[in-house]
Amino acid sequence: MTAPALEARGLVRRFGALAATDEVSFAIRPGARQALIGPNGAGKTTLINLLTGATKPSAGQILLHGRDITHLKPSARVRLGLSRTFQINQLFPDLTPTESLGLAISERNGSGADFWRGAGSRPAVVAEIAELLMHFGLEADMDKLTRKLPYGKQRLLEIALALAARPRVLLLDEPAAGVPEEERRDILAALAALPADVAILLIEHDMDLVFNFADRISVLVAGKILTEGGPDAIAADERVRAVYLGEDPHA
Amino acid sequence: MSASDAAAVQARIGAHLQRRARWRWPEIVFWLAILALIFVLPSRAGIINEALIAGLFALSLDLILGLAGIVSLGQAAFLGLGAYAAAILASWGFAEPALGLAFGAAVAAVVGLVSAPLLLRGGDLTRLMVTLGVSLLLGELANRNSWITGGADGLNFSIAPVLGLFPIGFTGQRNAALYSFVVLFILFAIARRLAHSPFGLALAAIRENRLRAGALGVDTSRRMVAIYTIAAAYAGAAGALLAQTTQIVSLDLFDFHRSADVMLMLIIGGAGYLYGGLIGAAAFIVLRDVISAATPEYWEFWIGLALVILVLAGRESIVAAAARLIALVAPRAAGRGAA
Numbered sequence: 001m002t003a004p005a006l007e008a009r010g011l012v013r014r015f016g017a018l019a020a021t022d023e024v025s026f027a028i029r030p031g032a033r034q035a036l037i038g039p040n041g042a043g044k045t046t047l048i049n050l051l052t053g054a055t056k057p058s059a060g061q062i063l064l065h066g067r068d069i070t071h072l073k074p075s076a077r078v079r080l081g082l083s084r085t086f087q088i089n090q091l092f093p094d095l096t097p098t099e100s101l102g103l104a105i106s107e108r109n110g111s112g113a114d115f116w117r118g119a120g121s122r123p124a125v126v127a128e129i130a131e132l133l134m135h136f137g138l139e140a141d142m143d144k145l146t147r148k149l150p151y152g153k154q155r156l157l158e159i160a161l162a163l164a165a166r167p168r169v170l171l172l173d174e175p176a177a178g179v180p181e182e183e184r185r186d187i188l189a190a191l192a193a194l195p196a197d198v199a200i201l202l203i204e205h206d207m208d209l210v211f212n213f214a215d216r217i218s219v220l221v222a223g224k225i226l227t228e229g230g231p232d233a234i235a236a237d238e239r240v241r242a243v244y245l246g247e248d249p250h251a
Numbered sequence: 252m253s254a255s256d257a258a259a260v261q262a263r264i265g266a267h268l269q270r271r272a273r274w275r276w277p278e279i280v281f282w283l284a285i286l287a288l289i290f291v292l293p294s295r296a297g298i299i300n301e302a303l304i305a306g307l308f309a310l311s312l313d314l315i316l317g318l319a320g321i322v323s324l325g326q327a328a329f330l331g332l333g334a335y336a337a338a339i340l341a342s343w344g345f346a347e348p349a350l351g352l353a354f355g356a357a358v359a360a361v362v363g364l365v366s367a368p369l370l371l372r373g374g375d376l377t378r379l380m381v382t383l384g385v386s387l388l389l390g391e392l393a394n395r396n397s398w399i400t401g402g403a404d405g406l407n408f409s410i411a412p413v414l415g416l417f418p419i420g421f422t423g424q425r426n427a428a429l430y431s432f433v434v435l436f437i438l439f440a441i442a443r444r445l446a447h448s449p450f451g452l453a454l455a456a457i458r459e460n461r462l463r464a465g466a467l468g469v470d471t472s473r474r475m476v477a478i479y480t481i482a483a484a485y486a487g488a489a490g491a492l493l494a495q496t497t498q499i500v501s502l503d504l505f506d507f508h509r510s511a512d513v514m515l516m517l518i519i520g521g522a523g524y525l526y527g528g529l530i531g532a533a534a535f536i537v538l539r540d541v542i543s544a545a546t547p548e549y550w551e552f553w554i555g556l557a558l559v560i561l562v563l564a565g566r567e568s569i570v571a572a573a574a575r576l577i578a579l580v581a582p583r584a585a586g587r588g589a590a
Contacts, residue, residue, distance in 0.1 A: 052466070078468035090466065092459035098267050103456050104467040106449035112469060113477075115450035120268025130260040139260050143267045165468050
């Protein structure tokens with residue numbers, strides 16, 4: 001059996017007396033479409049920060065394709081194939097989409113420290129920028145400043161950037177957050193078209209999106225994994241319904 | 252989407268990424284004008300030389316502040332180091348200016364490299380204080396170690412002709428200005444190349460959003476250390492030029508006002524496009540010269556006033572107004588910068 005794409009073993013993160021993450025263990029197989037749901041304050045953000053390296057765990061281990069990455073810094077994890085998007089756009093406001101993608105690609109293929117050759121002079125990098133721009137329908141806005149793009153386009157760029165790092169595991173932190181209804185379809189289409197060999201962990205409040213996208217769902221409550229299973233099993237789970245205060249999570 | 256679409260998009264991407272890499276005619280005019288000025292105004296070669304060196308010093312600050320967004324109030328540390336390194340080397344009998352220049356830049360770079368990790372933690376305020384602290388510390392070290400620096404008395408040394416051919420200093424002020432011009436131009440061309448490279452893009456990413464830069468795999472710490480070291484070398488080169496062309500070094504090279512002045516110059520000229528430091532330095536030095544000739548006591552008043560107006564009105568709006576004016580006269584000259 002191949003190693004899971006991403007695995008957490010007994011992850012703990014304490015803030016003083018509070019265990020924001022409490023003995024969390026899970027595994028995501030290569031190419032999975034997994035979702036992580038949970039009410040506000042369940043510890044989803046802390047868990048993402050632990051996985052990406054923004055926060056150090058108090059205990060436990062994180063493995064990427066069987067390799068221990070618990071003590072690597074965030075940029076090193078990205079270069080090993082773990083990339084993420086952000087719930088609140090983290091873009092480069094005064095750079096264009098082309099420049100943003102170009103730097104992400106250069107960084108991945110090892111030419112990011114090249115201070116002599118002009119940006120845009122490598123055909124392979126240019127071809128890859130073009131592919132990503134066209135895949136996300138951003139080619140018309142390629143030379144506009146990012147801060148001048150409509151919000152939905154910025155959201156797409158957020159995903160395109162994460163994909164430019166050519167991840168094997170991609171963490172999507174509420175990709176549809178704040179997107180107006182008329183631009184939502186573009187985001188959903190972009191998510192559906194993500195490469196099949198990339199394992200995806202989707203953190204999302206939007207239950208429609210979760211149940212459409214995921215083939216496996218983990219429910220995080222008070223820092224612990226409450227349960228895990230297929231969409232049908234989770235939808236039928238009484239405890240999950242109780243956590244969402246009587247809301248029907250499948251609604 | 253067809254293959255021809257992809258080819259068209261690729262062509263646009265290439266053109267977009269390289270749009271600022273090509274030398275444009277206003278730039279060439281700019282450099283030729285400086286060169287002409289040195290020949291046309293030999294009696295003013297001293298002040299031109301001073302402006303060129305200040306421009307190089309401001310360029311060093313632009314490398315960290317303009318490109319990577321790293322604030323510093325201690326750039327004078329490297330100016331002083333470069334000046335003293337070049338002067339001490341000359342006082343030991345190694346009087347070739349090119350050698351002293353390389354040595355001054357190298358010493359500053361080493362100290363830059365060693366002190367750069369101090370800048371990686373904390374925010375802008377921390378960086379301002381750390382850089383200021385380092386420059387105070389080095390100034391005091393230079394003061395205490397008078398056996399090598401000459402302390403408050405300064406240092407006596409003489410400089411050989413550049414490459415054995417062109418005497419510089421008080422007897423050859425035009426040569427001194429030409430020497431500074433050549434050094435500035437070479438270092439500027441390198442900085443320009445660097446700014447338009449993938450490394451330059453990574454620095455822009457760090458300036459715009461350090462969190463996301465790291466999340467894309469940019470080793471932000473290493474890149475920041477690298478550019479800080481390069482900027483230190485540039486400031487060291489400026490210091491070495493200053494020492495060699497004036498044949499004086501004094502402890503005030505490490506002074507806070509040097510770091511503050513260079514920040515003023517860069518803000519006046521505009522950070523981030525590399526010419527800002529050169530233009531700001533020239534404006535600052537010419538203004539100081541003109542105003543201090545008219546009202547010797549109050550020139551800082553006018554500089555202060557100019558700065559307040561500039562910052563409040565916004566340099567961009569002033570530049571935009573100027574660009575509209577130029578566009579009326581010469582339509583093709585307008586449109587610097589991003590779309």
